Amino acid sequence: MQTNVEWGALAESMRTWRRDIHRHPELGFHEHRTAELVAGLLTGWDIEVQTGVGGTGVVGTIRGTLGAGPSIGLRADMDALPMQEKGTVAHRSTHDNVFHGCGHDGHTAILLGVAKHLSAHRAFRGTVHLIFQPAEETLRGGSEMIRDGLFERFHCDEIYALHNNNALPAGKVGVRSGAILSACDLFRIDIQGVGSHAAMPHRSIDPLMIGAAIVQSIQSIVSRNIDPLDTAVVSVCKFIAGTAINVIPDTAMLEGTVRTLSVAAQELTLKRLRDICDGAARMYGCTVEFEHLQSSPPTVNTPEQTDVVRAAAEHVLGVDNVISDVAPLMASEDFAFMLQQRPGSYFFLGHDGLTCHHPAFDFDDDTAPAGAAVFLEIVRRRLG
Incomplete structure (x- = not known):
């Protein structure tokens, strides 16, 4: 008892x-200083340390002194x-142009606090992996750690x-079984038309017009295809075409994102995007290529662990101070990839201040003890 x-x-x-960590931010897969700081502290507390996991990831392992038992992972992000x-x-x-605008500096500090406490209080069964x-x-990053044999x-x-999550007041925690965060899919649409003088549009296949029609058609996906209860x-988010005020260009490029809370909605939305592009190509007599750039699943919590x-x-x-069935975001x-591999739960820690990704965001340090205390109580309940 502390x-x-x-x-x-x-x-x-x-x-x-x-x-x-906030003073010295590092982008993804370049967290060398942060990883060194983390590894050095863990080593100083006599915790087993493995560096270079999935690139710049660090895993610390603490084995309880009460014998064999389950193994649980506690994860923080560093970038x-x-x-x-x-x-x-x-x-x-x-x-310049690198900034902890999402709170990962706070998450790392919280897990370090958990590590320091557990290093001095090892009277539990089983093992804790600090990821x-x-x-x-x-x-x-999560999928790279998995590919590197994390589990x-x-x-x-x-x-x-x-x-x-500043949608919750400081001092409160939000939990939810099922999807708590959305899937993310990034896409690019390339349109190859025929350019022409602006005064002779009949000789063109105008990619700007086609792109605008595609953007309009995309609005029907959610309103007319996705179940209103999903x-x-x-x-x-991007529409790039043209270089001169009096020239109809021959190409246009669209880029955007899809966010969905279920795999079914994710698959249907992507299918409809492809269908719309194929239909536009046939309708306008041009080439429309749909490129699925990146995909991650929804973050789905299992009931028992929640x-x-x-x-x-x-x-x-x-x-x-606990909000059950908190609204999803x-x-x-990419913790979602880990939850596809193992049962677990992702929860929200309320904080005062600006929302994530605001240019003046700063993590609320007063909330760190609450986050650490919840993690430690999870360990106590699961490992005794």
């Missing part, structure tokens, strides 16, 4: 680590965003992760 003095010291340590910080905090980023993941923002090398019976978002998180959070924070997360 005393208030011990918790206060741990909270201050997490604040110090977090702000140091920053390719954006300029516009806040004025004293610990602001020292690197410090690279490149979450690319939606590729074969560090067996986990179940896994857990958290993310700050959820999907399709956004075209109940564990709920009970743990209620124990350490109080029933009134249409953001995406």
